[in-house]
Amino acid sequence: MKRIASIPEKMKAVVCHGAYDYRYEEVPVPRINEDEVLIKIEACGICAGDVKSYQGAAMFWGGGILPPWNKTPVAAGHEFIGRVAAVGDNAAGKHNLKLGDRAIAEQIVPCQECRFCKNGERWMCEDARIHGHQKAVAEGGMAEYLKYSVNDIVYKVSPELKAEHAAMIEPLSCSVHTVERAKIGFDDVVVIAGMGPIGLCKLQVARLKSPRLLIAVDMKKKRLDAAKKLGADIVLNPQECDVVEEVRRLTKGYGCDIYIHNSGHPSGVLQGLDMLRKHGTFVEFSVFGEETSVDWSVIGDRKELTIYGAHISGGTGYQTAIDFLEKGIVRVDDIVTHVFPMEDWKTAFDIAAKGEDSIKVVLVP
Ligand SMILES: [Zn+2]
Numbered sequence: 300m301k302r303i304a305s306i307p308e309k310m311k312a313v314v315c316h317g318a319y320d321y322r323y324e325e326v327p328v329p330r331i332n333e334d335e336v337l338i339k340i341e342a343c344g345i346c347a348g349d350v351k352s353y354q355g356a357a358m359f360w361g362g363g364i365l366p367p368w369n370k371t372p373v374a375a376g377h378e379f380i381g382r383v384a385a386v387g388d389n390a391a392g393k394h395n396l397k398l399g400d401r402a403i404a405e406q407i408v409p410c411q412e413c414r415f416c417k418n419g420e421r422w423m424c425e426d427a428r429i430h431g432h433q434k435a436v437a438e439g440g441m442a443e444y445l446k447y448s449v450n451d452i453v454y455k456v457s458p459e460l461k462a463e464h465a466a467m468i469e470p471l472s473c474s475v476h477t478v479e480r481a482k483i484g485f486d487d488v489v490v491i492a493g494m495g496p497i498g499l500c501k502l503q504v505a506r507l508k509s510p511r512l513l514i515a516v517d518m519k520k521k522r523l524d525a526a527k528k529l530g531a532d533i534v535l536n537p538q539e540c541d542v543v544e545e546v547r548r549l550t551k552g553y554g555c556d557i558y559i560h561n562s563g564h565p566s567g568v569l570q571g572l573d574m575l576r577k578h579g580t581f582v583e584f585s586v587f588g589e590e591t592s593v594d595w596s597v598i599g600d601r602k603e604l605t606i607y608g609a610h611i612s613g614g615t616g617y618q619t620a621i622d623f624l625e626k627g628i629v630r631v632d633d634i635v636t637h638v639f640p641m642e643d644w645k646t647a648f649d650i651a652a653k654g655e656d657s658i659k660v661v662l663v664p
């Protein structure tokens with residue numbers, strides 16, 4: 300085991316105790332064994348999911364057909380980046396890590412035993428433990444230190460990226476996976492709805508597939524301005540135009556070929572089903588705060604649509620995201636708009652929840 304000299308016994312963390320009950324408090328620094336890595340956190344992004352968990356969404360606390368997801372108390376946050384502060388001998392060899400290296404772990408800690416893990420589909424792991432949501436086994440990065448355990452999937456990251464930009468690796472990795480699911484072709488008209496941090500990443504990744512027309516939809520001007528700058532051919536605001544009509548007008552009345560949805564709002568689902576052409580492809584990534592009701596006839600009887608779900612980063616999302624950021628292929632400087640010290644987490648969550656002039660809000664311990 301190798302460790303830096305100054306690892307304290309206690310640390311500060313934003314701990315999730317329940318809906319509307321997150322606390323900035325002192326907790327023990329995790330202890331590691333020879334298979335594990337202790338990371339000193341440099342930055343951790345606030346995900347829309349973190350805000351929805353804070354606000355009590357069924358996805359995290361149970362409801363409808365969804366079992367509860369959070370196991371508390373747990374330090375929040377899965378969009379972390381940090382440096383190796385201590386590393387067990389086995390872990391050092393396995394991940395090729397030394398003290399001071401910058402390293403990220405995937406948001407999911409797969410069980411490595413279920414049929415999905417054994418089939419190379421770890422992101423669908425039956426016992427999916429996501430950092431920041433399950434106490435002890437998958438603590439989060441809104442803390443000074445975080446442990447990567449033996450089942451964590453760990454990658455080295457260039458020290459040259461700014462920490463708050465490296466915190467975008469997780470959302471970018473999800474974007475890579477979603478765009479792969481969409482199977483974009485050169486002749487496609489692609490609409491991406493929701494230009495939050497992940498939408499703006501998806502836009503840039505979709506651009507790399509060179510579709511015929513790439514259309515961004517959002518209600519906020521700041522986000523549409525960023526979309527324009529980052530590669531959208533056309534930006535549409537549902538508050539200013541009839542988006543469905545506009546997409547039909549651009550496609551000789553047929554509708555778009557592919558609709559990628561991450562707005563998280565039921566209205567975005569209806570809009571997509573409406574604007575897709577027959578035999579079009581709908582890709583759903585959103586985590587919703589409420590249920591969506593829709594007449595399913597449109598999926599089968601009317602349009603014979605192909606519907607894909609997309610969950611986190613797939614098998615190759617992280618390595619691709621790291622490459623894209625290190626090579627400057629994807630830019631996040633217009634996406635990371637706010638950086639707060641971790642103790643100001645409440646203000647940061649409020650600003651992220653409003654999303655008025657913020658896009659990605661990042662916490663720094
Ligand atoms: Zn996230």
Ligand SMILES: [Zn+2]
Pocket residue numbers: 409410411412413414415416417421423424425426
């Ligand atoms: Zn598994």
